[in-house]
Amino acid sequence: MTDFFKGIPKIAYEGGDSRSDYAFRHYNPDEVVMGKRMEDHLRFSVAYWHSFAWPGGDPFGGQTFERPWFGETMELAKLKADVAFEMFEILGVPFFCFHDADVRPEGRDFAENTDRLKEMTDYFAGKMEQTGVKLLWGTANLFSHRRFMAGAATNPDPDVFAFSGATIKTCMDATKALGGQNYVLWGGREGYETLLNTDLKRERQQAGRMLQMVVDYKHKIGFEGAILVEPKPQEPAKHQYDYDVATVYGFLKEFGLEGEVKMNIEQGHAILAGHSFEHELAMAASLGILGSIDMNRNDYQSGWDTDQFPNSTLEAALAYYEVLKSGGFTTGGTNFDAKLRRQSLDPEDLILAHVGGMDVCAAGLKAAAAMLEDGGLEEARAERYAGWETDAAKAYLTSATLEDLETAVRSGPITPEPRSGRQERLENYVNRFV
Numbered sequence: 001m002t003d004f005f006k007g008i009p010k011i012a013y014e015g016g017d018s019r020s021d022y023a024f025r026h027y028n029p030d031e032v033v034m035g036k037r038m039e040d041h042l043r044f045s046v047a048y049w050h051s052f053a054w055p056g057g058d059p060f061g062g063q064t065f066e067r068p069w070f071g072e073t074m075e076l077a078k079l080k081a082d083v084a085f086e087m088f089e090i091l092g093v094p095f096f097c098f099h100d101a102d103v104r105p106e107g108r109d110f111a112e113n114t115d116r117l118k119e120m121t122d123y124f125a126g127k128m129e130q131t132g133v134k135l136l137w138g139t140a141n142l143f144s145h146r147r148f149m150a151g152a153a154t155n156p157d158p159d160v161f162a163f164s165g166a167t168i169k170t171c172m173d174a175t176k177a178l179g180g181q182n183y184v185l186w187g188g189r190e191g192y193e194t195l196l197n198t199d200l201k202r203e204r205q206q207a208g209r210m211l212q213m214v215v216d217y218k219h220k221i222g223f224e225g226a227i228l229v230e231p232k233p234q235e236p237a238k239h240q241y242d243y244d245v246a247t248v249y250g251f252l253k254e255f256g257l258e259g260e261v262k263m264n265i266e267q268g269h270a271i272l273a274g275h276s277f278e279h280e281l282a283m284a285a286s287l288g289i290l291g292s293i294d295m296n297r298n299d300y301q302s303g304w305d306t307d308q309f310p311n312s313t314l315e316a317a318l319a320y321y322e323v324l325k326s327g328g329f330t331t332g333g334t335n336f337d338a339k340l341r342r343q344s345l346d347p348e349d350l351i352l353a354h355v356g357g358m359d360v361c362a363a364g365l366k367a368a369a370a371m372l373e374d375g376g377l378e379e380a381r382a383e384r385y386a387g388w389e390t391d392a393a394k395a396y397l398t399s400a401t402l403e404d405l406e407t408a409v410r411s412g413p414i415t416p417e418p419r420s421g422r423q424e425r426l427e428n429y430v431n432r433f434v
């Protein structure tokens with residue numbers, strides 16, 4: 001045991017009347033919601049990078065956090081892992097996620113990076129065995145090191161393409177070895193800074209080829225998890241090719257991967273793309289590619305990807321409504337890709353941030369389940385589209401031509417009557433549940 005979280009108790013469900021900061025008021029892992037335990041619905045995961053590797057910097061200043069494991073040795077990397085697994089146990093989260101670069105110090109070259117990742121993978125395996133904590137997903141950090149400044153798969157230099165693919169392979173191997181349920185690709189630098197120096201067509205083809213190789217390798221090694229792409233429109237690149245769910249779907253279709261790859265959807269990225277989180281979730285569900293979620297919001301005033309812990313029950317309810325409606329998570333889960341504010345220096349801040357996030361998600365899940373069970377939104381939706389249930393209307397979408405539509409309109413005669421969309425009524429309805 002380290003003493004980093006000294007004095008902080010294991011967090012338990014105490015219900016709404018609890019006066020303790022160190023308690024869940026909504027998250028009750030064993031409580032059954034729509035026939036399934038809450039823990040199995042939400043599948044919470046801690047993001048290793050923000051919680052244990054991020055130093056608290058911003059564009060105007062560097063490190064604010066002092067952590068005893070900061071430094072570039074394997075010994076410190078193991079101390080970091082010890083503290084991380086202690087936090088997973090305090091919170092009772094079933095999963096974590098990591099990038100290679102969060103868990104091992106940067107080596108001299110590819111071979112040393114791989115050896116270090118392997119050593120940490122073995123170390124994690126022991127800790128996972130002891131604690132029962134599982135891996136939601138693994139991924140490669142192909143954006144922090146300067147070698148990736150002009151992209152990873154989309155780099156103008158084929159050496160970087162090769163280095164990136166080789167690194168992805170080692171991270172897929174590590175993810176498989178740890179029984180990871182998904183492998184994620186987020187293309188932080190897969191885009192451009194200026195079109196003046198960019199061959200956009202070539203770069204998209206490079207990205208498509210890399211993803212095809214990832215899928216081939218998944219099948220070759222028998223990795224049973226899902227391959228997920230995480231869309232984001234910009235930050236750090238001025239424009240990223242995997243802009244949003246609909247854009248990525250078009251990309252998957254172009255490269256024949258729509259049956260192989262799903263989405264890891266992040267709330268803050270949805271907002272950056274000019275969408276709501278629930279829009280991106282509904283879009284992915286409608287395309288059959290909803291995989292997992294990164295549950296962290298942006299600052300609505302600055303507009304930046306500030307990666308804050310969720311704190312709106314309404315937002316969580318609308319998100320889990322889409323997740324539940326689509327049948328719930330299979331390999332996916334709720335990953336807090338969220339970081340503390342840079343003034344939140346204390347160990348307890350790290351715990352309480354997750355406690356609050358987990359509780360907001362649990363409250364959102366309960367509200368979403370109650371709405372689905374009540375059925376009000378789906379009834380209203382069915383009623384709104386009820387006209388399409390007639391044979392004549394169904395034919396519009398199959399056999400009818402424009403001439404048939406003209407005949408139908410003239411002979412009806414059809415004179416459309418506008419009807420209320422009833423938005424305020426539906427908003428009031430949702431608020432009854434949150």
Ligand code: XUL
Nearest residue numbers: 139186230266294305337
């Ligand atoms: C960056 C982001 C990443 C991915 C994993 O905005 O969300 O941390 O989740 O690389």
Ligand code: CO
Nearest residue numbers: 230266294337
């Ligand atoms: Co993310």
